[in-house]
Amino acid sequence: MRPLDRYSRQTIFQEIGEEGQLKLLQSKVAVIGMGALGTVIANNLCRAGVGYLRLVDRDYVELSNLQRQTLYNEQDAADQMPKAVAAVKHLEKINSEIQIEAVLKDVNSGNVESILDGMDLVVDGTDNLETRLLINDACLKNNIPWVHGAALAGSGLTMNIIPGQTPCLRCLHPELPAPGSHPTCSTAGVLGMITGIIGCLESTEAIKILIGSPRINRKLCVVNIWYNQFTYLDIEQNPRCLACVEHKFEYLNSVKGSxxxxxxxxxxxxxxxxxxxxxxxxxxxxxxxxxxxxxxxxxxxxxxxxxxxxxxxxxxxxxxxxxxxxxxxxxxxxxxxxxxx
Ligand SMILES: [Zn+2]
CATH class of the missing domain: 3.30.310.10 (TATA-Binding Protein)
Structure with missing residues (x-):
């Protein structure tokens, strides 16, 4: 078999082709958070042949994760396996020709830049806005594109943040909301199907960005699968954005944050x-x-x-x-x- 044969169904797709596949094989991607979104994203990128994956998570597998965190099984929960370790174990059996690294860390202002060092792209599988704003700062400072995604109950959203080209996450969220004012997955629940859809949208955008496709989504995509809505909203850069305009990285410099x-x-x-x-x-x-x-x-x-x-x-x-x-x-x-x- 020729080296690219295992990817033939996506190299036949002309928008990717062999040239795009070779770019994917040379790419390095960090997935931050290996929960419902992260497992879908890592699975997709592994099968698509992204050459190097760095999977970052601070948590271990529990039985209540299995409803939506598609890489794990009952044995992982019984063993309380760290999610990043369990993910690497399963993904290595799917594609042994790429490199996959587990990082068992809580991402914070002290370690985020070293965790993202050398990456071509970062994909969001986190579960809170504070960590996302920290990733936003670190990616803007180090000129790394990142794909934001989030899901809750039956809805979710995603947007691409490309330094110097698009608005950033802080344009949308100039300040953190007051604590307790927003529902979480534990209080509002989340459907496994919406995390699957958002995770698939995020990984598709990741591939487009990595191969330099002109079809990169430049809007905020909002999906509600229970109320049958799929919307792309225009977003504008905040002309006074502290992060992408003024380059004052408050989350990275720990001025902000719990x-x-x-x-x-x-x-x-x-x-x-x-x-x-x-x-x-x-x-x-x-x-x-x-x-x-x-x-x-x-x-x-x-x-x-x-x-x-x-x-x-x-x-x-x-x-x-x-x-x-x-x-x-x-x-x-x-x-x-x-x-x-
Ligand atoms: Zn901004």
């Missing part, structure tokens, strides 16, 4: 969001009631998760004390999952 403080006593960590909010405990209790026990008074809300011994005490300004967690990153993940960053 932070954590370990408290006296064992296994309690305080998470302080970047922006103080005014949390409506009644609404928050309604969001959390199916996930555990919730009690609140006018000052604090206490949540005990039903599937673990995790406990969160939330103050009205968004500050939270997370009990029974071992490290800052787990506390921050719990905050992002249940309260929302």
């Amino acid at each position: 932070y954590t403080v370990s408290l006296c006593g064992r296994d309690s960590i305080q998470v302080i969001p970047a922006k103080a909010g005014d949390i409506d405990f009644q609404t928050m209790a309604e969001k959390l009631k199916n996930l555990g026990t919730v009690k609140y008074n006018p000052f604090t809300l206490n949540f005990s998760a039903s599937n673990s011994n995790l406990e969160i005490t939330l103050f009205q300004d968004g500050r939270a004390i997370i009990k029974n967690v071992k490290d800052d990153q787990t506390a921050k993940s719990a905050y992002a999952e249940y309260i929302g960053l």
Whole structure:
């Protein structure tokens, strides 16, 4: 067999051709977050023959992931396999001719530039806006194109951010929303089909960008599969955007962003969001009631998760004390999952 034969169905497609395939084989892509979006993206890019994949994730596989995180199985959950490791294990059996690297890290302002070093493109599989704005800063600073994507409930969106050519994510989100004001996958749910669709759109755009196709999407694509909507919206650069116009990278320089403080006593960590909010405990209790026990008074809300011994005490300004967690990153993940960053 000729070396490119395994890709024949996509090299016959004239928009890619053998020339495009050779570019893909020479490309290096980081996928940040190996959850529902990341597993779809990594699977597509691996099969399409992107030569080098760097898969980044801080979490391990759980049974409730299998509804939508298409690379994993029950054994991965039983073994509590780190997602990046499980993904590499499965993908290596699909395409042994490319290089795939697992990075078991929480992406933060201190490590994001080294994680993205040498990459031609970054694809978004993350689950929170703060990490996305950090990736936005790092990619703009280092002139790396990136594909943004997100999904929740039955809807999702994607846009391409090409430094110097398109608006950036901070043009759309000049500031972080107040903590707790947005639903998360744990409180609003997410359909496996929408993460599949958004992950496929993101990986298609990734391939177009890598081969230099003139067909790159320059709009914000918004999809709602439950209400039958597929929309492409024009977006404009914010002429005062701190990130893509003024090159002030606040998330990268840690001026913005939530932070954590370990408290006296064992296994309690305080998470302080970047922006103080005014949390409506009644609404928050309604969001959390199916996930555990919730009690609140006018000052604090206490949540005990039903599937673990995790406990969160939330103050009205968004500050939270997370009990029974071992490290800052787990506390921050719990905050992002249940309260929302
Ligand atoms: Zn911008």
